[in-house]
Amino acid sequence: MNPLLATLGGKLTERWLNLLVLPGALFLAVTAVGATLGHRHWHDIDRLRTALDDLATRPALDRAGTAALLVALILLAATAASLAAQFLGGVIERYWLRFGRDPLSRALTVRRVRRWRERDARLDAAVGSAGWTGAGPDDTVTVPSGTLARIQSLTEARDRVALREPARPTWYGDRMQATADRVEAAYGVDLAALWPRLWLVLPEPAVRHIQSAHDSFSAAARLAAWAVGYALLACWWWPAVLAALGCAAVARSRARTALEALAGLVEAAVDVHGRELATRVGLLPPEAQGLLAHDTGDGMSAVFRKAE
Numbered sequence: 445m446n447p448l449l450a451t452l453g454g455k456l457t458e459r460w461l462n463l464l465v466l467p468g469a470l471f472l473a474v475t476a477v478g479a480t481l482g483h484r485h486w487h488d489i490d491r492l493r494t495a496l497d498d499l500a501t502r503p504a505l506d507r508a509g510t511a512a513l514l515v516a517l518i519l520l521a522a523t524a525a526s527l528a529a530q531f532l533g534g535v536i537e538r539y540w541l542r543f544g545r546d547p548l549s550r551a552l553t554v555r556r557v558r559r560w561r562e563r564d565a566r567l568d569a570a571v572g573s574a575g576w577t578g579a580g581p582d583d584t585v586t587v588p589s590g591t592l593a594r595i596q597s598l599t600e601a602r603d604r605v606a607l608r609e610p611a612r613p614t615w616y617g618d619r620m621q622a623t624a625d626r627v628e629a630a631y632g633v634d635l636a637a638l639w640p641r642l643w644l645v646l647p648e649p650a651v652r653h654i655q656s657a658h659d660s661f662s663a664a665a666r667l668a669a670w671a672v673g674y675a676l677l678a679c680w681w682w683p684a685v686l687a688a689l690g691c692a693a694v695a696r697s698r699a700r701t702a703l704e705a706l707a708g709l710v711e712a713a714v715d716v717h718g719r720e721l722a723t724r725v726g727l728l729p730p731e732a733q734g735l736l737a738h739d740t741g742d743g744m745s746a747v748f749r750k751a752e
Contacts, residue, residue, distance in 0.1 A: 467529065468522030471673060478681025529673060533666030540616040540665065540699070552613035560610055563602035570595050616703050623707040627714050632741030637748035642713060642721050650713055657706035664699035667691050
């Protein structure tokens, strides 16, 4: 038992250091530098060195108790800053996935719809003006390589806005909405009603992969929260804006990658295990074969919604 407790304690300590202490300590260090230098002396290293020397020569720091108390306070402050970033990260995560009901969100949705339609129209024009060479011996239609590359480029440009016509104010929300729409179109099932039940029957490897993708998305949201913190710090020390921009850029890239993976895994889970769930709730016999039919999907939605 003692080795097990020691292992668990070591892992908890490592997670505490990596998730709470180190990011918070880095933010506190930048805050201290910014408060010492300010805008006027933003690059004055001698001023910072002098401030550190003055702090080190204070008599109170010669006492072990005072030094230990100072370290404890720094650790507590770093943990508090990281907890605040985690809370703000949760808010940002919900903000990214929100529906557009407030005026600002509706305006953003309308703007995204306009951009998507413009790019979709350019794609349709490129497809319509493509130089098709006709069907070959195996009934395939060939397209000039230059035209195909342009069509692929326009398709990627449109999909960067949304895979389908936007219905939410952010790409993240639209990506998850596209997954729900694709599942409903393929199987006739409501993903929001299906998912909590499907989660209970997923095997451990699938659960682990989906949880990992979701954790990556949450970590990106926390990094965006740190970007907000550094942006506020830039009001006192402008170089902090560089850290804010860096955190924001990395957070955006990681969030898109993580959510793309999460949406794909959710859709794959329905593809692979949707029939198993229908069998478990009694809508399909165990010996049934083939894909999940629309009438079965409609029946699953009706059962899971409790006839709401």
